[in-house]
Amino acid sequence: MTNLKILFTVVATLAVFTFVANVIPQVQSAVPREIVLSADMPPEELAAIGEEIYAGAGGCTACHGLGTRAPDLLGVVGGVCATRVPGQSCKDYLWESLINPTAYIVEGFDPIMIDQSIVSSQAELWTLVAFLESQGGEITVNADDFAAALAADDAAAAAPPPVAVTDPSQLDGMAIIEAQQCLACHAIGGVGGQVAPPFEDLRGQDPAFIRESIVDPNATINPDYQAFAGTMSPALAQMMSPAELDALVEFLATGGVGSGAGAEAPGDAAEVPPDSAGGSR
Amino acid sequence: MKRRMTRGVVTRGVLLAALALAVALPLLAQAPGPDYGEFNFLGLDRRGAVWIAAQLHLLFAAFVLGVPMFAVVIEAIGMFGGDEKYDKLAKEFTRLLLVAYSATAIWGAILVFFLSTLYPRFWAYLTAIFAPSMWVYAGLFFLESFTLYLYYYGWDAWKKGAAKKVHWCLGIMLNIWGTIVMFIANGWLTYMMSPPEGLTADTAPQTVQLWSAINNATWMPINIHRLLANVVFGGAIVGAYAAYRFLTSRTDEERAHYDWMGYTGNLIAIGALIVLPFAGYWLGREIYEFSQQMGITMMGGFMSWLWIIQAFLIGILFLAGNYYLWIGMGRIPGAERFQPYIKWMLLVLVLGVIVWATPNTMIADRDEIAAMGGIRHPFLQVLGVMSAKNTAVNLMILTTFLSFLMYRRANKDPVVPWARAGTMLQGAAFALCAVVVVFYGVYGYFVTAIVRIGFSVYQVLAVLATILFVIGIDMAMLRGAKSRGEIRWGRMPDRSQYALLILAVTFTWLMGLMGFARSGIRQHWHVYEVIRDTSEQAFTPALGPAATIISICVLIFFGLVGVIFWLGGLAERSVYQEAEAEAKGAEGHAALGEPMPSPALGDVD
Ligand code: HEM
Numbered sequence: 103m104t105n106l107k108i109l110f111t112v113v114a115t116l117a118v119f120t121f122v123a124n125v126i127p128q129v130q131s132a133v134p135r136e137i138v139l140s141a142d143m144p145p146e147e148l149a150a151i152g153e154e155i156y157a158g159a160g161g162c163t164a165c166h167g168l169g170t171r172a173p174d175l176l177g178v179v180g181g182v183c184a185t186r187v188p189g190q191s192c193k194d195y196l197w198e199s200l201i202n203p204t205a206y207i208v209e210g211f212d213p214i215m216i217d218q219s220i221v222s223s224q225a226e227l228w229t230l231v232a233f234l235e236s237q238g239g240e241i242t243v244n245a246d247d248f249a250a251a252l253a254a255d256d257a258a259a260a261a262p263p264p265v266a267v268t269d270p271s272q273l274d275g276m277a278i279i280e281a282q283q284c285l286a287c288h289a290i291g292g293v294g295g296q297v298a299p300p301f302e303d304l305r306g307q308d309p310a311f312i313r314e315s316i317v318d319p320n321a322t323i324n325p326d327y328q329a330f331a332g333t334m335s336p337a338l339a340q341m342m343s344p345a346e347l348d349a350l351v352e353f354l355a356t357g358g359v360g361s362g363a364g365a366e367a368p369g370d371a372a373e374v375p376p377d378s379a380g381g382s383r
Numbered sequence: 384m385k386r387r388m389t390r391g392v393v394t395r396g397v398l399l400a401a402l403a404l405a406v407a408l409p410l411l412a413q414a415p416g417p418d419y420g421e422f423n424f425l426g427l428d429r430r431g432a433v434w435i436a437a438q439l440h441l442l443f444a445a446f447v448l449g450v451p452m453f454a455v456v457i458e459a460i461g462m463f464g465g466d467e468k469y470d471k472l473a474k475e476f477t478r479l480l481l482v483a484y485s486a487t488a489i490w491g492a493i494l495v496f497f498l499s500t501l502y503p504r505f506w507a508y509l510t511a512i513f514a515p516s517m518w519v520y521a522g523l524f525f526l527e528s529f530t531l532y533l534y535y536y537g538w539d540a541w542k543k544g545a546a547k548k549v550h551w552c553l554g555i556m557l558n559i560w561g562t563i564v565m566f567i568a569n570g571w572l573t574y575m576m577s578p579p580e581g582l583t584a585d586t587a588p589q590t591v592q593l594w595s596a597i598n599n600a601t602w603m604p605i606n607i608h609r610l611l612a613n614v615v616f617g618g619a620i621v622g623a624y625a626a627y628r629f630l631t632s633r634t635d636e637e638r639a640h641y642d643w644m645g646y647t648g649n650l651i652a653i654g655a656l657i658v659l660p661f662a663g664y665w666l667g668r669e670i671y672e673f674s675q676q677m678g679i680t681m682m683g684g685f686m687s688w689l690w691i692i693q694a695f696l697i698g699i700l701f702l703a704g705n706y707y708l709w710i711g712m713g714r715i716p717g718a719e720r721f722q723p724y725i726k727w728m729l730l731v732l733v734l735g736v737i738v739w740a741t742p743n744t745m746i747a748d749r750d751e752i753a754a755m756g757g758i759r760h761p762f763l764q765v766l767g768v769m770s771a772k773n774t775a776v777n778l779m780i781l782t783t784f785l786s787f788l789m790y791r792r793a794n795k796d797p798v799v800p801w802a803r804a805g806t807m808l809q810g811a812a813f814a815l816c817a818v819v820v821v822f823y824g825v826y827g828y829f830v831t832a833i834v835r836i837g838f839s840v841y842q843v844l845a846v847l848a849t850i851l852f853v854i855g856i857d858m859a860m861l862r863g864a865k866s867r868g869e870i871r872w873g874r875m876p877d878r879s880q881y882a883l884l885i886l887a888v889t890f891t892w893l894m895g896l897m898g899f900a901r902s903g904i905r906q907h908w909h910v911y912e913v914i915r916d917t918s919e920q921a922f923t924p925a926l927g928p929a930a931t932i933i934s935i936c937v938l939i940f941f942g943l944v945g946v947i948f949w950l951g952g953l954a955e956r957s958v959y960q961e962a963e964a965e966a967k968g969a970e971g972h973a974a975l976g977e978p979m980p981s982p983a984l985g986d987v988d
Contacts, residue, residue, distance in 0.1 A: 104630045104631055105631070107630075107881075108627060108630065108881075108884060111881050111884050111885060111888075112884065112888055112938070112941050113938070115884075115885050115888045115889065115892075116888065116892065116934040116937055116938060117934075119692075119696070119889075119892050119930060119933075119934065120930045120931055120934045122692065122695060122930075123692055123926045123927055123929070123930030124926075124927035124930060124931075126688050126691070126692070126926060126927075127688065128925035128926065128927050129688070129925055129926075130922060130923065130924060130925040131903075131906055131907075131922060131923040133906075133907040133916075133921045133922050318678070
């Protein structure tokens with residue numbers, strides 16, 4: 103009898119744990135498929151790859167599909183894309199939405215989407231366009247678009263890497279902020295987005311905290327900006343070199359004083375290239 | 384006779400393990416054809432097989448490493464304090480080791496067998512790097528088992544004077560061998576997680592420097608974290624053993640002994656548990672430093688829900704631990720005074736667990752946000768932020784400490800003239816601390832994130848300072864205190880023992896879960912960013928399926944541990960032989976299917 107009770111206690115405890123672990127959202131980590139893109143892929147295949155990027159590495163679902171932060175795309179965008187800007191084809195509009203999202207702003211939404219060419223290659227972006235077109239419309243992305251994108255990616259990959267600056271004090275924090283499009287969401291000096299804490303708030307804060315907030319934006323969520331938590335992409339930090347990250351953190355923590363050349367001259371030093379922007383990852 | 388049986392199992396296990404190692408090492412260093420072997424047993428695939436074998440090996444290993452640490456300490460207490468009962472207890476702990484040791488060896492052998500046949504190519508890769516350390520490992524394993532025999536079987540022969548000291552040194556050596564063995568194995572597994580810089584998929588394993596492979600970024604943090612976790616685990620399992628023996632014992636004397644043993648095991652477990660988070664943060668930081676990507680995967684990526692489950696488990700540990708203490712007050716004369724407070728303490732704990740396990744800051748990953756259909760939740764939003772969580776956990780620690788304090792105070796009446804004032808001072812310290820913690824918790828909602836992080840430091844400092852201050856007063860105040868009566872060991876309702884069992888199961892499961900975390904953050908790599916896992920099982924399962932495997936492991940573990948406890952019981956019955964014989968006669972032994980052991984056997988054994 104006692105032995106049975108003991109057995110029951112053990113099994114019941116395990117059952118509770120197993121149950122709890124099974125009712126929470128189940129997220130599996132798939133093996134990232136090496137996406138091999140080639141110009142002669144049929145459109146459906148492009149769209150299928152685009153769908154994978156959309157739901158995965160592209161990070162689009164952080165904003166799209168929740169209904170509040172960004173317009174719903176699935177099933178609709180292929181139907182409305184051709185009507186957004188008079189004279190612009192669906193394909194061109196979608197392409198522009200990705201690389202220059204603020205050119206046309208869907209009514210009722212904030213311009214918080216950043217230029218996706220920072221995190222994805224051109225060929226990947228074309229697969230996204232193909233996928234989006236398939237959501238309510240016809241796929242018109244063709245082999246020429248795609249071949250051109252692949253060639254551009256290859257050229258970018260072959261280009262000599264930007265001279266690596268390893269001394270953070272040689273880098274300009276403001277230029278990095280602009281290149282990384284932080285101002286889509288954050289504001290500095292009253293300029294920029296309103297959906298994230300203004301950078302002035304960071305002045306005097308612990309650099310370690312600022313660094314963490316950039317590398318892992320969701321580690322701590324600023325409660326005043328709960329509504330937009332999750333929108334900041336961790337990919338941004340990965341696009342920066344360690345020295346750039348150091349310079350950026352220093353710039354934000356000191357409010358611009360500590361950073362090197364041209365700290366107070368926004369725009370002047372914009373030649374700091376994001377480390378591997380546009381390269382296929 | 385029992386002794387021979389126990390030893391037989393042990394020897395077999397060790398021999399088996401040695402055999403497997405001896406066969407596996409040379410045989411497999413010569414990379415055979417296929418990358419992966421086939422395995423399918425009742426739907427269990429090759430990864431499942433290795434997973435279960437590794438987890439069980441690890442659980443037994445953790446037990447045989449954790450227990451000697453406190454066995455030696457308790458032996459020393461007995462030796463220097465001159466109290467026989469501690470010496471007996473230490474010996475009883477050690478007895479559990481004998482059979483657990485052979486289980487460790489057997490599961491180790493199974494693991495090697497699975498690894499070498501199911502992952503032949505990768506196994507060949509590892510042996511190419513680590514072979515020398517594998518030989519040292521096997522050698523030390525033998526040395527360790529030999530020391531264990533001497534330690535256990537020499538217990539009664541070397542009982543007095545200098546011989547006792549020598550015996551105690553054997554115990555220390557046992558710990559040293561065990562620690563080295565674990566450190567070596569940790570080298571292999573941390574290598575997979577954080578290989579030294581500059582390796583690529585094409586690096587020939589023979590060219591990898593052994594020491595740089597072992598001494599990698601996460602090696603020391605994992606060594607320390609495991610060392611502590613093993614003590615916690617050992618304490619918890621010993622507690623479960625005592626609970627089992629308590630529940631099945633027949634005499635009051637036996638019950639008293641196991642009640643005390645369970646209490647001690649629990650104290651050890653909870654005590655070591657309190658330090659564990661610090662080691663955990665160090666480990667976490669090193670992981671971040673090694674690879675931010677890996678750190679993000681661990682804390683913010685697809686695993687962030689794992690930490691909510693961890694919070695849930697730790698909540699259960701807190702609740703069960705306190706519950707055990709509260710029931711325990713029933714056996715202390717004078718504890719009735721404190722009963723009315725318990726319901727309030729329970730309330731604090733339950734609220735604390737709820738707040739702590741409330742997801743919000745944790746929902747991090749885009750996939751999860753999509754899975755939850757949005758990030759905003761009107762109620763969770765308020766509870767889930769960091770301020771609330773920190774406040775909750777600090778209040779829970781404070782409450783647990785209060786439980787211990789009441790427990791300590793229960794049967795004592797202080798005699799110092801300032802007793803009343805002292806108690807009021809203690810109460811004031813508690814109140815002040817709670818006010819500080821809550822104040823910063825609430826204030827945290829009105830400041831920026833970084834200021835809030837600073838607040839959590841104030842909260843922890845307040846709690847630590849209070850604990851030290853209150854303990855200081857307590858020690859001074861209870862000096863020469865009047866006793867209301869001895870603790871009536873053994874006068875414990877059964878449900879308290881079930882709490883101990885739940886504690887042990889929860890610890891074990893937690894260990895399995897964290898092992899999954901460690902292994903899962905490598906994702907689809909055998910060696911992180913060096914050797915890809917190209918098998919069908921390269922994906923990392925979601926928590927649900929992982930939990931199912933963990934539960935299977937824990938179930939097998941407790942099944943085997945049940946057998947071990949039972950064997951331990953057989954070998955030892957005779958300590959309470961006389962009393963038992965009177966109470967139950969031969970019928971008890973007949974039920975066990977064993978002839979009556981001679982009364983003296985257990986003591987010599
Ligand atoms: C209350 C706090 C904690 C408890 C009770 C706890 C408990 C445990 C236990 C029992 C193990 C298994 C040890 C073993 O297999 O030998 C473990 C392993 C682990 N813990 Fe913790 N831990 C805590 C805090 C943390 C923290 C804060 C982190 C990291 C941020 C962490 C990361 C890990 C990892 C990665 C492992 C796997 C290492 C291995 O397999 O040995 N832990 N933990």
